[in-house]
């Protein structure tokens with residue numbers, strides 16, 4: 001599966017098979033995680049065979065089943081956008097390894113997680129990972145016009161592909177509270193409106209936009 005196919009096939013999955021991750025999947029995840037730690041300076045860890053953090057919850061967005069493996073992300077304050085960007089890089093790598101995932105900010109038992117942040121750092125979020133009982137489902141999405149400043153008939157092809165992938169990005173409670181601007185000088189700006197985890201969402205969206213548009217097609221502007 002190539003990386004673009006992985007973006008298209010990814011959906012949140014909360015129900016997993018009662019099956020340990022195989023060696024190659026674990027190795028692939030560990031590689032993606034250590035590269036993300038190196039590039040970001042975040043403290044990202046893989047927790048394997050720990051069934052208690054995701055058990056016995058009545059979650060509004062769907063109950064977790066057989067979730068025993070998850071990724072934790074800790075880091076200094078103010079790193080939300082990087083948490084989203086590098087976390088989603090791991091999510092897409094996991095999809096390419098044949099795994100399914102779900103970002104989880106709230107519906108888990110934090111006290112059961114065996115990872116604690118380092119001094120001066122905070123615990124940001126977890127990402128459930130495993131072999132899904134299903135592959136998840138496409139969900140509702142905003143339209144292109146709602147999330148960017150250019151009409152679909154006027155936008156360059158690379159920008160359109162970027163927006164298409166941005167709309168496929170997971171966001172907390174599917175809020176999609178981001179807005180992408182194609183500036184007059186050809187650069188691109190991405191902003192998030194206030195909402196739960198909306199800065200983490202923004203980092204996820206920026207990673208997706210880069211994959212869709214092509215990293216060499218444009219540069220980001222604050």
Ligand SMILES: Cc1cc2nc3c(=O)[nH]c(=O)nc-3n(C[C@H](O)[C@H](O)[C@H](O)COP(=O)(O)O)c2cc1C
Pocket residue numbers: 010011012013014059061062102103104105106107108136137139168169170171172173174197200201204
């Ligand atoms: C930052 C973030 C936090 C999330 N937190 C939770 C959560 O606590 N519980 C949960 O079940 N899903 C959570 N999700 C998953 C979203 O509900 C899901 O990504 C969204 O509905 C879009 O669906 P999709 O991922 O299938 O595209 C979270 C997603 C993101 C990006």
